[in-house]
Amino acid sequence: MSPGGRAPVVFVFEHTWSVPAPPEEVYAVLADPEGYPRWWSEVRGAGRLDGERGRVRIRSRLPYTLHLVLTRQVQDPMARVLWVSIEGDLRGWAQWRVEADGSGGTRAHYDQEAVVAVRGLSRWARLVGPLLRANHTAMMRSGERGLRAWCAGGQHPA
Secondary structure (H helix, E strand, C coil): CCCCCCCCCEEEEEEEEEEEECCCHHHHHCCCCHHHHHHCCEEEEEEECCCCCEEECCCCCCCCCCEEEEEEEEECCCEEEEEEEEEEEEEEEEEEEEEEEECCEEEEEEEEEEECCCCCHHHHHHHHHHHHHHHHHHHHHHHHHHHHHHHHHHHCCC
């Protein structure tokens, strides 16, 4: 329970990206979070803390930068699954599932459940929830465009 006896707001996100590249290539790019800033403009920084954990900074349209620590829980190249726990400004988990789309391309499924852990902002999560969801959706659209461009030639769209 959060202060005041209210249960925290759990944000659940599901997105599917279509990428015209082989699943193995898409999985390899997604399995390298340190490379995300090269193709995903909202990922402002990423670096390793140790063999299992990394720190990322994310900022989309809202004037707030999220500081997160991601801990690898599953990295299975055969099943093409990536799963991390999330700590920092958010608490929860995120997962990528990568599969062939039947036409030589890829469907990358993203699932996330998280609560806002920033003191003060967490109290306003119910009120600003639609804004946070819209911000997340915009960020994910940008990520899909960036990944498609990266896989097509290594360049982020302008």
